[in-house]
Amino acid sequence: MRLLSAFLLIAFWASLSQAQAPAEQAEKGKAKHSPNALAKETSPYLLQHADNPVNWYPWGREALDKAKKEKKLIFLSVGYSACHWCHVMEKESFSNEEVAKILNENFICIKVDREERPEVDEVYITAVQIMGERTGWPLSVFLTPDAKPIYGGTYWPREDKTVDNNKLLGFKSILKKIIELNKEKGPMIQERADAIARETDLIYSRNSLKVINGKIDSEILKEAVREYEDNFDPVYGGIGNKNRDFLAPKFPTASVWNFLLSYSRDQKQEDVRKQVHLTLRKMAEGGIYDQLGGGFHRYSTERTWSIPHFEKMLYDNAQLIELYTRGFQDNSDPLYKRVVEQTIEFVFREMRTTEGLFYTAFDADSDGEEGKYFVWTEAEIDKLVSDKTASAIFKARYGIHGKPNFEDKAYVLRITAGMPELAKQFKTDEKAVMVSLETSRRAIFEARQKRVKPFLDRKILTAWNGQMIAALALAGKAFEQKAWVDAAAKAAQMLLDKGIRDGRLQRILTKNPEGLWAARIPACLDDEAFLLNGLLALHSATGEAKWLQAAEEIYTETQKLMGDPNGGFYLTAKDDSLLFTRVKDYYDNAQPAANNVMTYNLELLYRKQKNEKYKQQLEKSLGQISRLIKDRPTSAPVILRTILEMEKALQK
Numbered sequence: 001m002r003l004l005s006a007f008l009l010i011a012f013w014a015s016l017s018q019a020q021a022p023a024e025q026a027e028k029g030k031a032k033h034s035p036n037a038l039a040k041e042t043s044p045y046l047l048q049h050a051d052n053p054v055n056w057y058p059w060g061r062e063a064l065d066k067a068k069k070e071k072k073l074i075f076l077s078v079g080y081s082a083c084h085w086c087h088v089m090e091k092e093s094f095s096n097e098e099v100a101k102i103l104n105e106n107f108i109c110i111k112v113d114r115e116e117r118p119e120v121d122e123v124y125i126t127a128v129q130i131m132g133e134r135t136g137w138p139l140s141v142f143l144t145p146d147a148k149p150i151y152g153g154t155y156w157p158r159e160d161k162t163v164d165n166n167k168l169l170g171f172k173s174i175l176k177k178i179i180e181l182n183k184e185k186g187p188m189i190q191e192r193a194d195a196i197a198r199e200t201d202l203i204y205s206r207n208s209l210k211v212i213n214g215k216i217d218s219e220i221l222k223e224a225v226r227e228y229e230d231n232f233d234p235v236y237g238g239i240g241n242k243n244r245d246f247l248a249p250k251f252p253t254a255s256v257w258n259f260l261l262s263y264s265r266d267q268k269q270e271d272v273r274k275q276v277h278l279t280l281r282k283m284a285e286g287g288i289y290d291q292l293g294g295g296f297h298r299y300s301t302e303r304t305w306s307i308p309h310f311e312k313m314l315y316d317n318a319q320l321i322e323l324y325t326r327g328f329q330d331n332s333d334p335l336y337k338r339v340v341e342q343t344i345e346f347v348f349r350e351m352r353t354t355e356g357l358f359y360t361a362f363d364a365d366s367d368g369e370e371g372k373y374f375v376w377t378e379a380e381i382d383k384l385v386s387d388k389t390a391s392a393i394f395k396a397r398y399g400i401h402g403k404p405n406f407e408d409k410a411y412v413l414r415i416t417a418g419m420p421e422l423a424k425q426f427k428t429d430e431k432a433v434m435v436s437l438e439t440s441r442r443a444i445f446e447a448r449q450k451r452v453k454p455f456l457d458r459k460i461l462t463a464w465n466g467q468m469i470a471a472l473a474l475a476g477k478a479f480e481q482k483a484w485v486d487a488a489a490k491a492a493q494m495l496l497d498k499g500i501r502d503g504r505l506q507r508i509l510t511k512n513p514e515g516l517w518a519a520r521i522p523a524c525l526d527d528e529a530f531l532l533n534g535l536l537a538l539h540s541a542t543g544e545a546k547w548l549q550a551a552e553e554i555y556t557e558t559q560k561l562m563g564d565p566n567g568g569f570y571l572t573a574k575d576d577s578l579l580f581t582r583v584k585d586y587y588d589n590a591q592p593a594a595n596n597v598m599t600y601n602l603e604l605l606y607r608k609q610k611n612e613k614y615k616q617q618l619e620k621s622l623g624q625i626s627r628l629i630k631d632r633p634t635s636a637p638v639i640l641r642t643i644l645e646m647e648k649a650l651q652k
Contacts, residue, residue: 036055038056038058039051042459043115044458045080045086045115045457048081053094053095053097053100055103057110063110071145072107073108073144074108074144075109078138079138081361082311082361082455082457083311089156092171116459116521118526123583128152130203131151131196133153136155137154138155147578147580149200159172160173197581201580204585225260225263237279238300248303249309252296252319252590253590257280257323259644260272260637261323262645263640263644280323280333283296287300287405288300288308291415293350294339294343295343296343298312298364298590305414306405309364310365312361314461314467317468318467318468320343321347321475322471325479357495359457359459359460360458360464362457363456363457372451374448377404394444396425396426397417399414419434462499462507465495466533466534466535469538471537472485473489477541488537506522507522508521533601536548536551536605539551551601561574567619567621568584568586568624569621570584586624588638596636599621599638600639600645602617607645622642
């Protein structure tokens with residue numbers, strides 16, 4: 001970046017740049033320590049670090065004031081409980097006595113659960129991107145005593161490594177170099193941090209400028225679709241870079257396909273419609289979908305959707321329930337219906353509390369190995385399905401033949417043969433094949449239930465529960481499943497009853513050992529936006545006025561606490577943030593941007609109520625994002641869908 005070049009120690013910072021290396025063998029015999037300050041937290045991710053020898057603090061005034069008072073640099077580590085590489089770095093580095101000694105003597109160490117503090121994650125990941133470094137989780141950032149970013153990256157191995165004859169610095173070496181540079185070039189460190197902070201703030205302030213003539217031409221929809229089509233994988237579906245042979249990772253990105261599905265229907269674009277349905281079928285048939293137990297993993301590690309990263313996130317499954325429901329409404333594909341039914345069954349079975357709320361995520365690892373819970377050997381299948389013909393049918397259906405597709409030693413199940421093909425191959429009819437497959441599936445699933453399960457993060461996040469409420473309400477209405485709508489209503493009522501403290505919606509719900517519920521951490525914009533969206537979906541599914549009234553109350557609170565007079569919303573209320581800037585994000589990624597969801601909500605509210613205040617705020621919000629949409633049409637598919645819905649409403 002030009003603003004850094006005048007004083008950046010190029011050679012030094014270049015020497016810190018890291019390529020993500022494979023994890024080392026974790027240390028055995030982890031020493032016991034007195035719990036650090038994280039022991040008082042409720043986040044499972046923070047509690048996983050409570051017995052580290054590192055003197056961790058949670059994000060908050062205490063740690064930040066301590067850094068200023070002692071004039072110490074801050075080491076900030078951001079992650080989440082289902083993150084594989086977060087676990088690796090915890091075992092390799094944060095459990096290591098030598099590393100802990102360096103950290104404790106020279107830094108104030110702050111550990112953040114990104115699911116609790118999305119605003120902290122957002123600001124510092126943006127800062128690290130400005131530095132030109134790799135980002136991801138764990139996010140590792142060095143800060144000045146006033147919490148401005150100096151240098152950062154993602155996972156670092158503890159020790160130096162040599163890869164392709166290039167020496168890569170490990171975490172210990174990076175720590176020592178940061179300490180050395182701070183002693184020798186302290187003023188330069190502060191100058192660099194101030195510059196990065198200014199650039200970070202500028203990125204967010206660009207999204208807060210008053211826009212004159214902010215109307216978005218509907219032609220932008222066609223431009224966005226052309227861009228998507230240029231990067232559409234014609235063989236396996238999904239979006240990728242055709243110049244790089246659609247290399248992974250591949251994410252489901254439900255917001256993209258929801259927009260394209262609406263566009264193909266409303267504009268009668270059959271080619272786009274085919275692209276959407278190719279993607280939905282390939283994902284449903286792939287290993288990214290849990291063929292035994294239902295539900296989707298986070299993303300595919302390769303082009304064909306066969307080998308996933310095995311985390312299971314509530315927000316992914318909520319979005320994909322909605323997407324496959326809408327897909328079924330478009331073409332009545334029974335595969336889509338099965339996916340919706342099995343995914344909801346998985347969520348109810350594995351991720352729902354007795355009170356009807358929903359947990360956050362399943363880890364990728366079990367027994368210390370990624371994917372171990374989900375993969376199978378051919379010998380295991382043969383043992384569990386004793387009938388040779390039934391075993392052969394199952395293996396033919398789910399690709400258990402030839403070279404194992406997971407680390408050359410086991411198979412991730414994915415559909416490789418259709419029912420007609422199997423019926424012909426085994427000289428029987430399709431009904432008999434289906435019965436055989438279901439009998440085998442149940443036997444193998446029951447055996448899997450006895451394995452050590454991946455860790456379940458039992459946090460209850462308002463935002464993600466809001467997404468599941470919306471998904472269940474939509475699917476329940478579409479498939480005439482009253483139980484699903486009732487489940488959505490039960491969860492929504494729990495959030496409204498237990499999730500508000502001192503008149504404000506909270507982000508986290510927890511239940512203490514005595515069975516009492518407590519709400520904590522003031523809601524961020526995504527909590528307000530996704531819950532509001534869920535309430536609107538419930539109103540559409542039931543017609544009950546109380547859900548619309550609750551949605552309007554949430555909107556009023558959000559506008560008061562987080563609204564920008566020029567349009568759009570900040571991620572946090574003004575009095576909630578300890579950061580050097582206020583965040584306003586408009587980019588849809590695996591999760592839609594909360595600003596964009598709130599804009600979509602405004603369109604829904606205006607359609608339902610015909611209240612001019614919603615229309616005016618909607619126009620302001622669209623004006624705020626108009627420049628981004630014109631420059632990068634595919635950056636915000638939720639906004640594209642909003643524009644499409646507005647056009648359709650005007651034509652009626």
